[in-house]
Each structure stands twice: as structure tokens, then as C-alpha cells.
Amino acid sequence: MRFRVIVLIGLLFVGCTTTPVTNRTQFMMISPDQEMALGASEAQKVVKASKISTDKVLQERIKRIGQRIAAVSGRSDFAWEFTVIDDATPNAFCLPGGKVFFYTGILKITENEDQIATVMGHEIAHALARHGAERMSMQTVSNLGAQVLAAALNVPPEYQNLYAQAYGVTSQVGLILPYSRKFEHEADQIGVYLMWRAGYNPSQALKFWENMGRLSKDSKKTLPFLSTHPADDERIQEIRNYIAQLPSQR
Numbered sequence: 001m002r003f004r005v006i007v008l009i010g011l012l013f014v015g016c017t018t019t020p021v022t023n024r025t026q027f028m029m030i031s032p033d034q035e036m037a038l039g040a041s042e043a044q045k046v047v048k049a050s051k052i053s054t055d056k057v058l059q060e061r062i063k064r065i066g067q068r069i070a071a072v073s074g075r076s077d078f079a080w081e082f083t084v085i086d087d088a089t090p091n092a093f094c095l096p097g098g099k100v101f102f103y104t105g106i107l108k109i110t111e112n113e114d115q116i117a118t119v120m121g122h123e124i125a126h127a128l129a130r131h132g133a134e135r136m137s138m139q140t141v142s143n144l145g146a147q148v149l150a151a152a153l154n155v156p157p158e159y160q161n162l163y164a165q166a167y168g169v170t171s172q173v174g175l176i177l178p179y180s181r182k183f184e185h186e187a188d189q190i191g192v193y194l195m196w197r198a199g200y201n202p203s204q205a206l207k208f209w210e211n212m213g214r215l216s217k218d219s220k221k222t223l224p225f226l227s228t229h230p231a232d233d234e235r236i237q238e239i240r241n242y243i244a245q246l247p248s249q250r
């Protein structure tokens with residue numbers, strides 16, 4: 001029992017990394033290699049389960065915008081890939097390691113290249129800040145906590161293996177679950193910085209989220225991207241602050 005507690009406390013101190021741009025210390029129990037492997041296998045599943053757009057011009061356009069943002073991300077070690085999926089759902093995401101997917105549905109909402117860059121910057125920011133891995137790490141710790149408790153309560157060993165169990169489950173679904181509000185703001189901040197560095201107009205980020213806000217008020221059913229990315233006044237005000245904080249020179 002005492003040993004497990006020490007291990008748990010030890011992990012809390014050892015597994016810390018820092019996010020880019022925002023410089024937040026984050027708890028991390030997943031190595032970059034593990035994360036890359038997870039992203040790659042998840043990307044294969046996405047490709048298998050989706051209809052890839054046959055629109056070559058559109059694929060090229062998204063690739064060009066993605067590469068322009070990736071070029072200022074400082075992660076030339078990522079296996080960057082940009083794919084458009086033929087799906088009317090407004091959605092986009094970036095898996096760990098730089099596999100980015102855009103649904104045609106979100107491209108119906110974006111009005112220009114700077115707004116596509118807004119979504120691109122935001123999604124890439126989630127991967128740069130390792131939000132998926134951080135969430136899995138937190139999940140693992142809460143399960144380790146449960147394991148410590150299980151040992152203390154003399155739960156039979158066959159039920160104590162929550163760590164492996166939980167890790168298996170979260171590694172399956174943890175990458176595409178919605179992020180917390182904190183992660184959303186952080187991705188906005190990093191995303192605005194990235195689009196600005198890449199030469200896009202950050203004020204279009206405000207326009208995009210204002211449009212999203214209007215859309216969410218108009219639409220009767222909740223759109224998946226809007227439900228995980230609430231476009232409310234708080235978010236828009238925060239983005240305005242991030243734009244104001246950008247350095248005067250690129």
C-alpha cells in the first residue's frame with residue numbers, strides 16, 4: 001500500500017511537460033512515441049471508416065493551408081497529413097503526430113482561407129499541446145488512485161488491474177473525446193498565434209467564431225463541432241484578448 005502511494009506521488013513529479021506558447025506545466029504519463037503510435041493507428045481507423053473526398057482541388061487547398069501552419073509549429077518531426085472527408089457534419093480534428101482531418105461540412109461554414117486557417121490552427125494546437133495525452137494521463141492517475149484504494153480495501157487482485165484496463169479503454173476513445181473548456185481556450189490561444197505566424201489574418205478567427213455562434217443559435221439540433229466547441233461570448237472575448245496580446249512583429 002505505502003509503496004503504491006510513493007509510486008503515485010513519484011509519477012506526479014516525474015511526468016511533467018510544458019505546453020508551447022502558453023507555457024503551462026502539464027502532467028504527462030504518455031511518451032511522445034506512444035502518442036505518435038496511437039495517433040497513427042487512430043488515423044488508419046478514421047480513413048477506413050470514412051469517405052475520403054475525391055475533390056483534388058479541395059484536398060490540395062487544405063493541404064497547402066495545413067502545411068503553411070505546420071511550417072511555423074516547430075514540429076518538423078510530426079508526420080503531417082491533411083485529409084478532407086466527404087461528410088456534411090461540421091467537424092475537424094488533428095490526431096497526435098499531425099494527422100489532420102477536415103469534413104466538407106466545416107468548409108461550408110468557413111468563408112475564406114483565413115477562417116480555414118483558424119480551424120486548422122485550433123486543431124493543430126490541440127496536438128501540439130498534447131491535450132489527448134494529457135487527458136489520458138489524468139485518467140490513468142484517477143484509475144491508479146482507484147487501484148490504491150482497491151488495495152487498501154482488500155479488493156481481490158483480479159479486480160485491481162484497473163490501470164491496464166483503463167489505459168486500454170482510454171487509448172481507444174480518449175483521442176477524439178471533446179476537450180475541457182481549459183483545453184479549448186488554450187487551443188484558441190495557440191491557434192491564433194500559429195495563424196498569425198503563418199501570415200494569416202487573426203481577426204478572421206473572431207469572424208469565424210461569431211458565425212459559429214450565430215449558427216448554433218439558429219440550428220435546432222446541436223451540431224457535433226458546436227457541442228464540443230461552444231461559440232459563446234466568453235470564447236469570442238478570450239480570442240479578442242489573444243489577438244490583442246500578439247507581438248507587434250511576426
Ligand SMILES: [Zn+2]
Binds near residue numbers: 126179184
Ligand atoms: Zn477544440
